[in-house]
Amino acid sequence: MNEYEIRPAVLDDAEALTVLGVESFGYPRPDGPPRPPDADGRRTYVATWRGTPVAAVVDRRYDSWFWGSRFRTAGIAGVKVALEHRGQGLLTPLFERMLSDAVADGCAISTLYATAPGIYRRFGYETVGSYDELVLPTAELAAVRTTGGSVRRGGACDVPVLRELYARWAVTHNGPLTRDGASFARTDEEVAGEYPGMTIATDDDGRPSGYALWSRSGGYGQDGTLEVHDLVAVTDQGMRSLLRALGTSATVAPTTVISTSAPDLLQLALPSHVWKVRQANPYGLAVLDVAAALTGRAYPTWLDLDLAFGVSGLPVGSDGAYRVRVADGRAAVEPAKNAEIVYTATGLALRYAGVSSCAELRQAGLLSGADHDDERWDAAFSGRRVHIRDYF
Template identity: 35%
Template sequence: MHYDLRLLTVEDLPASWEMSRIAFGLDRKPPPGWLSARPGRHTWGAFDGAGRLVAKAMDREQDHWFGGRRVPASGIAGVVVMPDLRGTGLSRLVLARLFAASRDRGAVIATLFRTNPGPYRRLGCEQIGNLTWTALPTASLAEVRRPMEVALRPAEVADVPAILETYRIVARAGAGLMERSGPLFDTSPGAVLAGHDGITVATDSAGSVQGYVSWKRGPGYDASSRLSVPDLIGLSAPATTAMLALLGSWASVAPTVVLRLPDPDPAALLSSFTGARVESDDRWMLRVLDAARAVAARGWPRHVNGSVDLLLADGVCPWNAGPQRLILADGVGRLEPGGRGELHLDIRGLALIYAGIGAPALLRRAGLLGGDSTDGETFLQAAAAGPPPALLDYF
């Protein structure tokens, strides 16, 4: 069967919504704006001979922070194949096209939240982290003492740049967190402050913002009542402690607080988190789209200097495959064609190394690394030494 592959136009969007609605059990009516062109989003579709949309996948223009640098990415979302045609290779067809097209527009990695890792693994993606909401008895935070040197107050319009920068400082020092700017993010003060019941900022004695917590009040004040906390980001221990104490003060009217936090996070190191349980856990995956440009785009550990000769296997993005020498010097990486190909690395293994969690012994036991070079493995171990990836934005 031949399928036409092309970008969806506005005329295709009702059919596209219907596919998503059926696949994910959504409302009949799409969210506002969904049926018009949305900047930063490109949806690839496969059409059968009758012109029916039968498979689709969206490429979102977004950046993720790795090693202190913004890495241009394709955020993949809305992958759906018509029920009658699943298992016939359509998602492979659409995603292979999306990989090539997003690479052409400058994306060097792809990220996605998966329902099932199987189809994405077959296309070279690997799971690198979880987006977790943790439910905590609010009373367990009531023991936290608020440091008197920290002031707490409601965020104002003038605080928005500092709020965005607080998040960015943490993202820059970590791995995987999304850059909250660009076409997919509305960073106007109105948009940042809306959507929550409150954003509370924590300031030091000089009045400078050292953290913020955004929170949303659920209904009622009985045993089932809760407070949701999408962001609790502190730059210092006193600021984080003050914000935890603020949450603890809700114990009498919202017995459960539900926090979206990276793991590990200072909040869990500064309080007991007694009774914490995972409320929801969404796994996300990474694919290296363009190995050479991806290696050059991220920052690497500054004290890891050296090289390793790899033989990269990639059946879907052939431009990555073959012998490649990975060279790191002073925090900068290069991947150059050639070398002796001593270590055989699957592209999924490179995704784990890129994310900072690809210990060679793990990759070898998972069948993602072969060949022979003890020095090369020691080098890769140091190159992939973290920090562990985190992501706070679902897409």
């Protein structure tokens, strides 16, 4: 490793990073000048060999919703290593440097889309959800039973309505990005211009209750496809109105592809189980700062806890024993001398996301020790489903 230098990327690295990206991901070489490594909320870290970047990882700064609270999130993307330098262990120092800087900047958690989840478990990441492309016959949408309300076409002036609807939906789930900040610096006109179709559902009183952003491809024959890039509804009536409206394309677009996290409530409105997953994108979570992750969220006001626990294998220096006290909807965390239970880093990620019970974590070897407080832990981390609606 002495031959390699780990450092933040600089502007002079842009061309080499572009070449590395083309080689790693098979993207066509972009037109125009290469993108600066710190553009659009990015922080790029590189491993250089003889001064040339041969490995890189990008930290995209987001905020995520977990348990009704916003958390600063290091969103990891663009992980790549030049073919001739693979197998040299370059990802370990890259992640250590990047995640240490992220914690220093206030990130309590980190997330990523892992093409090979096993690679990232050593850094504390575990799969907690998936951003999928669901494929189904458009005729199934046409058969959805509506319960009132109506739909209308939207435009740039309606983008604030979309943002408000998304925020109302996102805050009730674990995992959605907040869609603001440097990584989402888009004007209303830019958002509207990105999607050819914008359909807004309104309830019987004319209040917006959901939206769909969509496009068409494949002509108007058997290859005709309706691509639903984002579908959000805050009422059952709004969801049904949107699905039924999209279903009117069945004669010219026999297939619909909906991007979402399954299971999705929209599936409850469909008359039969006809969908399949065209592509799944597993979403991984790692806890970086244990105290910040636990104290930054809200808890049920009736919950009263005083628990000691340990964590092992965290990616950046938070291993050890902790004591968490929960009362009146908030938590306090302090170091402890010992703990009766110990989470692995990946076990803590699953625990924090609320996707696995203590019994499941024990069965998987991700939680050890006394089990008399398992029901309390389950009560503190239950009730919200993981959903993610943005790929990065």
